[in-house]
């Protein structure tokens with residue numbers, strides 16, 4: 001059993017083991033270089049090699065240990081944004097396309113599981129969206145989803161056909177034949193099934209820069225890779241891209257708790273409550289009966305006390321279930337696009353570098369779909385959904401509100417952090433376990449004092465676009481409010497669009 005609150009392992013990553021892959025040790029030339037070994041990158045590798053391409057996967061850390069291995073493992077044709085929202089923003093034709101494309105991706109995953117006998121606990125289960133809130137607005141939200149799902153030809157029902165694990169349900173939408181997997185085992189299994197003659201995988205190989213061109217040149221900490229095309233399967237593309245200005249980065253906490261008594265029926269349960277929604281997944285393995293609970297999303301770098309968000313998820317768990325113990329706690333990031341659809345394809349100023357981002361918390365399905373759309377594009381095929389998800393699309397009405405909100409957030413962060421800079425004046429004001437920003441000899445500093453009273457000092461200026469990072473007290477990281485880059489207490493990039501680590505201050509005091 002793991003240490004309390006170390007956030008490093010999810011229930012999936014703690015219970016399965018990768019065979020591991022080497023580091024890149026020489027320069028390479030391939031057809032396609034894929035950056036990132038999550039579900040998007042590994043699915044793209046599977047699709048491209050199946051069509052005869054020679055590919056390399058360059059993974060900064062370990063395969064499947066990005067957001068994929070820290071997700072819930074739910075596969076559904078609906079979306080967190082709500083189908084009703086897609087309908088009102090984009091119209092019924094696009095609603096159908098979203099559902100069709102997502103069903104295609106779920107079926108693709110099932111085919112891979114069957115074809116390669118991937119032991120990832122794939123099963124078909126029902127998806128539920130329900131509310132127990134007394135609010136008319138929440139009732140309408142669930143009713144609208146039933147209506148949109150029904151119109152999109154999903155077999156939706158709006159009554160309770162069996163004993164439901166939640167009392168006082170006022171409205172419900174159920175869609176059968178959705179699916180669940182162990183996402184980490186799926187990605188490891190899919191990676192394992194790839195022909196090593198056609199696909200080389202390198203771990204602990206961090207991409208430092210990508211030059212678009214013919215060929216593209218990918219610079220890593222281990223060598224250079226030249227490729228006809230590059231796929232940025234890094235969740236949020238690394239470097240500077242227009243889509244960053246159209247996305248909000250959210251983090252969410254997850255718990256896997258052992259439950260006394262019998263578990264609810266297997267399925268996906270989205271409980272719409274007064275604030276947001278909790279996602280609940282019953283899951284059993286040789287260690288016992290678990291409930292996985294996800295909730296309390298917050299904008300990265302904007303919440304002073306992230307511990308509080310975690311505590312709210314714990315409170316929800318204890319209020320609704322008979323809990324034996326919380327075994328795993330983790331958090332993961334998602335990127336919400338301005339118009340509710342992901343960005344898949346090439347960016348406006350690039351021709352051979354593909355991006356796949358803006359999946360919100362629906363990216364096991366969207367990531368698989370992105371792999372398919374990009375594979376087709378590389379072969380010169382415009383598939384049924386290329387236009388819908390094209391990053392160059394122009395959807396001003398659907399985008400405007402979110403676009404202004406995202407950029408207002410960036411501008412507010414910049415103004416607030418630059419004009420009212422510094423949470424403390426002196427290092428000695430920082431208590432054990434605290435991280436604070438301050439000015440030291442005119443340098444903008446982020447300092448954390450660990451349990452041994454040792455200070456960890458780095459520059460507080462994010463290396464992506466220069467915003468000021470904020471301390472995440474639950475996970476002990478420095479997080480950027482502008483586009484979601486995150487750094488360790490010693491400044492190393494954890495995730496997000498930044499390539500470079502936080503700088504070390506010139507005269508670091510001991």
Ligand SMILES: Cc1cc2nc3c(=O)[nH]c(=O)nc-3n(C[C@H](O)[C@H](O)[C@H](O)COP(=O)(O)OP(=O)(O)OC[C@H]3O[C@@H](n4cnc5c(N)ncnc54)[C@H](O)[C@@H]3O)c2cc1C
Nearest residue numbers: 036038039040060066067068071072073074207362363364
């Ligand atoms: C709490 C939570 C629960 C979720 N649950 C679900 C769910 O049930 N169903 C669903 O469909 N979606 C879910 N999602 C969303 C889903 O997890 C993600 O959208 C999806 O995993 C994204 O996959 P990816 O391959 O694009 O990115 P990732 O899995 O993050 O992979 C990106 C990889 O790129 C690597 N990388 C980054 N930078 C570099 C670099 N410089 N060089 C080399 N490699 C690099 C990273 O190390 C990482 O391994 C959830 C999200 C959250 C936050």
